Amino acid sequence: MSETLTVAARLGTNRFASDKQSHLTISDPNLCRTCTLQPCIAVCPAQVYHWDGDQIRISYENCLEVGACRIACHELGRQALAWRLPRGAHGVLYRQG
Numbered sequence: 001m002s003e004t005l006t007v008a009a010r011l012g013t014n015r016f017a018s019d020k021q022s023h024l025t026i027s028d029p030n031l032c033r034t035c036t037l038q039p040c041i042a043v044c045p046a047q048v049y050h051w052d053g054d055q056i057r058i059s060y061e062n063c064l065e066v067g068a069c070r071i072a073c074h075e076l077g078r079q080a081l082a083w084r085l086p087r088g089a090h091g092v093l094y095r096q097g
């Protein structure tokens with residue numbers, strides 16, 4: 001009989017092959033400073049985005065490649081976020097689907 005894992009436990013089984021360069025970039029930090037809602041912070045399930053003093057910080061190494069941040073930024077934010085998939089052989093490796 002298989003054990004049912006919580007979402008947090010399932011996410012904890014993921015593995016990451018981090019690249020040296022971020023696949024998530026900000027075109028202009030000033031756009032983020034004037035972004036009222038900062039929806040990237042709210043929608044990311046991996047908490048990749050956080051506000052640090054006067055700029056947005058991106059912990060791209062933890063990215064789950066969901067893409068919700070791109071949609072949120074472009075629909076509700078200031079369209080500052082450039083989102084790409086990580087380069088080949090980098091990024092998240094899901095173990096539990």
Ligand code: SF4
Nearest residue numbers: 032035040073077078
């Ligand atoms: S939603 Fe876009 S513009 Fe707003 S803080 Fe996040 S990355 Fe910057």
